[in-house]
Amino acid sequence: xxxxxxxxxxxxxxxxxxxxxxxxxxxxxxxxxxxxxxxxxxxxxxxxxxxxxxxxxxxxxxxxxxxxxxxxxxxxxxxxxxxxxxxxxxxxxxxxxxxxxxxxxxxxxxxxxxxxxxxxxxxxxxxxxxxxxxxxxxxxxxxxxxxxxxxxxxxxxxxxxxxxxxxxxxxxxxxxxxxxxxxxxxxxxxxxxxxxxxxxxxxxxxxxxxxxxxxxxxxxxxxxxxxxx
Amino acid sequence: xxxxxxxxxxxxxxxxxxxxxxxxxxxxxxxxxxxxxxxxxxxxxxxxxxxxxxxxxxxxxxxxxxxxxxxxxxxxxxxxxxxxxxxxxxxxxxxxxxxxxxxxxxxxxxxxxxxxxxxxxxxxxxxxxxxxxxxxxxxxxxxxxxxxxxxxxxxxxxxxxxxxxxxxxxxxxxxxxxxxxxxxxxxxxxxxxxxxxxxxxxxxxxxxxxxxxxxxxxxxxxxxxxxxx
DNA sequence: CGCATGGTTGATCATGCTCAATTTAAGTGG
DNA sequence: CCACTTAAATTGAGCATGATCAACCATGCG
Numbered sequence: 325x326x327x328x329x330x331x332x333x334x335x336x337x338x339x340x341x342x343x344x345x346x347x348x349x350x351x352x353x354x355x356x357x358x359x360x361x362x363x364x365x366x367x368x369x370x371x372x373x374x375x376x377x378x379x380x381x382x383x384x385x386x387x388x389x390x391x392x393x394x395x396x397x398x399x400x401x402x403x404x405x406x407x408x409x410x411x412x413x414x415x416x417x418x419x420x421x422x423x424x425x426x427x428x429x430x431x432x433x434x435x436x437x438x439x440x441x442x443x444x445x446x447x448x449x450x451x452x453x454x455x456x457x458x459x460x461x462x463x464x465x466x467x468x469x470x471x472x473x474x475x476x477x478x479x480x481x482x483x484x485x486x487x488x489x490x491x492x493x494x495x496x497x498x499x500x501x502x503x504x505x506x507x508x509x510x511x512x513x514x515x516x517x518x519x520x521x522x523x524x525x526x527x528x529x530x531x532x533x534x535x536x537x538x539x540x541x542x543x544x545x546x547x548x549x550x551x552x553x
Numbered sequence: 554x555x556x557x558x559x560x561x562x563x564x565x566x567x568x569x570x571x572x573x574x575x576x577x578x579x580x581x582x583x584x585x586x587x588x589x590x591x592x593x594x595x596x597x598x599x600x601x602x603x604x605x606x607x608x609x610x611x612x613x614x615x616x617x618x619x620x621x622x623x624x625x626x627x628x629x630x631x632x633x634x635x636x637x638x639x640x641x642x643x644x645x646x647x648x649x650x651x652x653x654x655x656x657x658x659x660x661x662x663x664x665x666x667x668x669x670x671x672x673x674x675x676x677x678x679x680x681x682x683x684x685x686x687x688x689x690x691x692x693x694x695x696x697x698x699x700x701x702x703x704x705x706x707x708x709x710x711x712x713x714x715x716x717x718x719x720x721x722x723x724x725x726x727x728x729x730x731x732x733x734x735x736x737x738x739x740x741x742x743x744x745x746x747x748x749x750x751x752x753x754x755x756x757x758x759x760x761x762x763x764x765x766x767x768x769x770x771x772x773x774x775x776x777x778x779x780x781x782x
Numbered sequence: 783c784g785c786a787t788g789g790t791t792g793a794t795c796a797t798g799c800t801c802a803a804t805t806t807a808a809g810t811g812g
Numbered sequence: 813c814c815a816c817t818t819a820a821a822t823t824g825a826g827c828a829t830g831a832t833c834a835a836c837c838a839t840g841c842g
Contacts, residue, residue, distance in 0.1 A: 388773035544617035
């Protein structure tokens with residue numbers, strides 16, 4: 325079974341033998357990270373770009389009074405800290421949600437195919453942030469939740485971590501709340517109405533979107549696209 | 554008087570003679586855009602990256618039922634559509650707010666200094682998006698408004714388009730509402746309390762933040778930083 | 783002068799929050 | 813395998829921020 329990360333990058337751009345080898349090399353030097361560990365801390369220097377081989381993380385920002393906002397989720401195959409800057413400072417904290425396997429992201433110079441995959445990945449990250457802004461700014465609780473779940477489904481499929489409408493959702497309701505600008509109580513209630521309306525099945529960390537196309541249609545969601553071809 | 558755009562890029566990274574010349578060349582081939590004109594339309598192909606020489610634009614996303622979200626504002630010196638992708642699709646619509654002067658952004662290959670400035674600009678854009686997510690997700694109306702105004706002040710200063718706490722704010726209250734996930738009515742009321750509390754002076758499109766440091770402190774805001782040095 | 787856009791105000795309503803308690807699930811060590 | 817501990821999910825009651833609806837001004841421009 326290929327790494328989900330390699331599956332994803334291969335879905336974003338065709339990987340030739342060179343790129344595959346470079347990625348396999350990097351993956352061979354992976355390290356494990358425990359849940360809750362802060363891989364990157366806001367305000368500190370960013371060393372090297374990382375590639376998530378497996379597991380989930382959250383990009384987080386803390387407010388002075390204890391409130392926190394989850395800016396986005398990071399999934400297998402996602403890249404962290406890509407930027408062509410000299411001495412970059414981390415703009416947000418990144419904390420592991422599940423046990424993770426990560427490695428240094430191979431340099432783009434090593435493979436043109438890799439460069440293309442990185443570019444698409446970066447464009448997607450940008451698009452997901454725009455989606456997050458739209459959710460928070462102009463959607464109600466049900467729309468936010470449905471839209472987020474559909475995005476996660478779409479993204480996890482790229483990494484082979486979802487089949488049909490089903491995937492493992494290792495985030496607590498409080499985590500979802502912090503991502504969607506809601507309270508955990510309200511997330512709980514919204515999830516219950518979605519269950520009652522047969523939009524989702526959620527049991528012990530396994531979530532199934534019963535009819536993704538229908539749900540997407542209901543909330544007016546379009547799949548994310550960043551390039552032709 | 555130098556172009557505000559050149560002022561900004563020079564503030565992000567030292568521009569040598571080469572970079573300055575390249576920028577001046579590009580600026581010489583500028584074009585004007587009328588307010589409300591959509592420079593880029595979501596879903597269409599992106600041709601060339603652009604540089605805003607002067608004027609304001611908004612990055613917008615429309616929902617199927619007419620709601621709209623302003624994802625962020627684009628100011629003099631900001632770059633549009635930077636990406637190293639093959640055939641990129643615009644992830645959002647970009648519409649002029651004021652009359653604008655824009656030009657093709659000179660290619661990074663033309664100058665190492667320019668490349669550095671672009672990288673910092675891109676990192677800043679990323680940071681502003683994170684700030685926008687945090688505003689929408691975890692701040693109340695007053696905090697959102699104060700934080701946005703302080704960000705605009707900070708950004709306009711880079712382009713020499715703000716002095717002291719004062720700058721021209723060419724956005725309607727409805728525009729601000731669409732950016733902050735509020736209604737124009739509530740923006741109006743929040744602005745009034747800010748005036749009553751002597752936090753701002755706002756009259757005929759000219760806004761003054763009376764005491765930026767104090768206001769920033771009140772809402773727990775830190776200035777945006779993306780690199781050492 | 784008239785129309786249009788944007789700003790202002792008031793009254794009422796609703797979505798989602800707060801607070802607080804209770805149940806369930808998941809570990810953990812004996 | 814069970815008692816004990818802790819994190820997560822669930823439920824209820826009351827509340828508040830901000831939305832909605834509907835006028836009504838102010839300003840500017842043809």
